[in-house]
Amino acid sequence: MTSEDLYPVSRLAAAQEATAKAGLDALLLTPGPDLRYVSGYEALPLERLTCLVVPAHGESFMMVPRLELPAAQASPAARLGLDFVAWDETDDPYGVVASRLGSVAKVGLADRMWAMASLRFRAAMPGAEQVLAGSVLRELRMRKSPDEVAALREAGEAIDSVHRQVPRFLKAGRTEREVGKDIHDAILAAGHSTVDFVIVASGPNGASPHHEVSDRVIQAGEPVVVDIGGQLHNGYCSDSTRTYCVGEPPADFAAYYEVLRRAQDAACEAVRPGVTCESIDAAARTVIAEAGYGEHFIHRTGHGIGIETHEEPYIVAGNTEVMEPGFAFSVEPGIYLQGRHGARIEDILVCTQDGGERLNNTTRELVIV
Structure with missing residues (x-):
């Protein structure tokens, strides 16, 4: 290309x-x-x-x-x-x-x-x-050409390769910053020309969606949200979030993580030409609200992606833009319990003639390290 x-x-x-x-x-x-x-x-x-x-x-x-x-x-x-x-x-x-x-x-x-x-x-x-x-x-920018979709697919594969390495970086006793440095280096080694962001949010920091890294020491039994992305040499961006746990997770966390996984699946399955952006947001939000966690899902379900990590279309209530083949965007619901922990699952999807194609393909199950 x-x-x-x-x-x-x-x-x-x-x-x-x-x-x-x-x-x-x-x-x-x-x-x-x-x-x-x-x-x-x-x-x-x-x-x-x-x-x-x-x-x-x-x-x-x-x-x-x-x-x-x-x-x-x-x-x-x-x-x-x-x-x-x-x-x-x-x-x-x-x-x-x-x-x-x-x-x-x-x-x-x-x-x-x-x-x-x-x-x-x-x-x-x-x-x-x-x-x-x-x-x-x-x-023009919302409607990705086949070459742009191929570039985003390449970016998705590159960031997936980094997520596959994360379990060996995450260990109790390491700081978020130490883990973030390893991830930063892995993003560049995977073919990105720049690292746009590295979020390593352990324990209560996981309840802050845009926490980056800190000197907090990761403890045994804590969930860790890892949201990472960068830009390839061709200008197109990656962005993917997975949630990990260092040892066995708290029972309440394991319960709402399963709700989150079902919500993310529901939103991805709702993607097809002719539906509105807000209906995809509603698909995720309904699952989370019906399980009693509605007030803890505090951001939109997704954003467009291309040569910017955040661009149109936005997957949010009130956006009646109708999906078309070539739209590329994230699906990333989250549940955040302030002062305790949080979780998010994020894939990039492209709308096709037949539905939605996920461009990130690492496991969406909770990864216990």
Whole structure:
């Protein structure tokens, strides 16, 4: 799989067509996921402006600091036939963009654009309404191509290989941080270019969904939530959670872990074209609520994934977006008993014509080490 497969030149035309359809005059894409998605260029986020300008009509161009020009021209963006506009240290690149666009009424700014850049664009184009480019690009980014699904499948297999190693890292007497360091190294060894997060949440820390690591010593008989992910060299992300126990688990924990496993299965089985995102959330939430743990499931059931770990669609009550083949997202219900322990099971799924394909395939049973 090449960058041409994952970042096809057709995306620029698709982004331009979507811009016009949305009634915007242009997209302004600075370094971050939106720029990489459209152009394939993973530009450095610097105080000097790099910006892909995609007008609704006319030729797109890339503003680049002169010292970054060789990197831009060596990136996949060079395949797009863009005009690379190099600017020097004493130039005003924001003014150049405004001048080249002319009179505009509405522009879309990259969702991750720094406030510094957005305010300078506002000053350069005071008459232009600013909206999020994500309102346009979401329609493209949510629908994964077969090559993108293959990239996410590769990411899933890589992070699965790390989870298979976790039992040998988890031992009573080790700290969360020590275990996290081993997992961090294993994520890189499995083929990731970056480690995005490592959560090793033992005992009461397991009741905090976004706990990372601490110097807490893991005790015998404690559950440990391990949520890990990173980004492959091609830009696509992994994310998977499994729950372990160091020795025999407490009886109350074992009881609600079985509820959680059934809830996660129910949500995964609910995935198919034509259902709403919120119905998948409800499938998990109903099982947990009927077992008496509803108040302990405190977050949405899932999030989209691609070149960002969290992107649309979100699997949450109130989201009536209808599932389509190519949607990729997590299914990760959790139960959290504050001050005691918690558990979460997370797989990445892709919606297919026939249902949902899990891209993570390590055991979902409680692993006792």
